[in-house]
Amino acid sequence: SYELTQPPSVSVSPGQTARITCSGDALPKQYAYWYQQKPGQAPVLVIYKDSERPSGIPERFSGSSSGTTVTLTISGVQAEDEADYYCQSADSSGTVVFGGGTKLTVL
Amino acid sequence: EVQLVQSGAEVKKPGESLKISCKGSGYSFTSYWIGWVRQMPGKGLEWMGIIYPGDSDTRYSPSFQGQVTISADKSISTAYLQWSSLKASDTAMYYCVRNGFDYWGQGTLVTVSS
Numbered sequence: 001s002y003e004l005t006q007p008p009s010v011s012v013s014p015g016q017t018a019r020i021t022c023s024g025d026a027l028p029k030q031y032a033y034w035y036q037q038k039p040g041q042a043p044v045l046v047i048y049k050d051s052e053r054p055s056g057i058p059e060r061f062s063g064s065s066s067g068t069t070v071t072l073t074i075s076g077v078q079a080e081d082e083a084d085y086y087c088q089s090a091d092s093s094g095t096v097v098f099g100g101g102t103k104l105t106v107l
Numbered sequence: 108e109v110q111l112v113q114s115g116a117e118v119k120k121p122g123e124s125l126k127i128s129c130k131g132s133g134y135s136f137t138s139y140w141i142g143w144v145r146q147m148p149g150k151g152l153e154w155m156g157i158i159y160p161g162d163s164d165t166r167y168s169p170s171f172q173g174q175v176t177i178s179a180d181k182s183i184s185t186a187y188l189q190w191s192s193l194k195a196s197d198t199a200m201y202y203c204v205r206n207g208f209d210y211w212g213q214g215t216l217v218t219v220s221s
Contacts, residue, residue: 001169033208035152042202042211043144043152054209086152088208095168096142096154 002026002091004099011105018074020102022087025068032070033088034063036081037101043086047072074104082106109133111141111203111212118218119193126189127215129203136184137161140206143177143188146214147199157206158186193219 004024012018022032032050035043045054047063050070060075070089074081087099114128129141142157156167160179167177179186186203198219203212 035208037152042214044211045209048208084151088152088154095166096157098144098152098154101151 002095002097004087004089004097006085006087006099006102008100009103009105011107012074012077013107014079015076018077018081018104020072020074020085020087020104021069022071022089022099023069024089024097024099026091027065027068027070027089029092030090032063032065034061034072035086035088036083037086038083046085077104077106079106109205109210111205111210113201113203113212113215116216116218118220120221121193121195121219123193123219124189124191125193125217126187127201127217129186129188129212131184131186131205134205137181141179141186142204142206143175143186144202144204145171145199146202152202155188155201160184160186193217195219195221 006022034047036046037043046057046061050065051063062073064071085102110132112130137160140157140159143155145153154168155171156177158165158177158179160181165177176189200214200216202214
């Protein structure tokens with residue numbers, strides 16, 4: 001079955017830039033979406049269609065795509081950005097797939 | 108305002124049946140697919156399947172095909188996720204999400220324990 005691969009954890013100091021990657025063979029042909037999930041809360045969409053930012057999401061969140069890898073970048077990380085982040089896309093048949101998630105720790 | 112409001116937490120025994128709900132409001136319920144997502148305790152998000160309330164066209168993730176049933180009643184703008192025989196391994200938080208993934212329900216915690 002199709003898989004999206006994320007690093008289990010990323011650590012960054014406040015004010016620095018965090019980059020979370022997501023790799024999958026179908027990513028050149030399927031859009032990627034990114035979600036932030038804080039403990040006890042439902043996921044929140046932070047990036048859609050690879051690089052679009054929903055209204056209300058801070059500008060420090062951005063997305064990019066290159067080949068089979070998409071990247072979520074958080075510039076000027078703040079303590080409130082500490083959360084789990086999930087990428088999501090689809091396989092060749094259109095079935096939705098989530099990455100395993102990345103725990104972002106703000107040191 | 109778009110909202111997806113899910114039914115409350117459930118505690119069930121193995122072998123029992125269950126149907127949880129997700130009521131949409133603030134948009135045309137029949138015009139957007141509604142998906143279901145499982146999150147087991149301490150684990151990641153898993154896609155279960157999706158339904159188009161306009162005509163009840165339903166697609167399941169291979170991992171969940173035959174394990175659950177997704178349905179919708181467009182007359183009351185509500186989607187459902189049901190089990191005919193629960194297992195302890197069904198213990199999880201379940202979220203509904205509008206296609207586009209911009210709006211999520213608050214989640215329904217299902218606990219299955221003898």
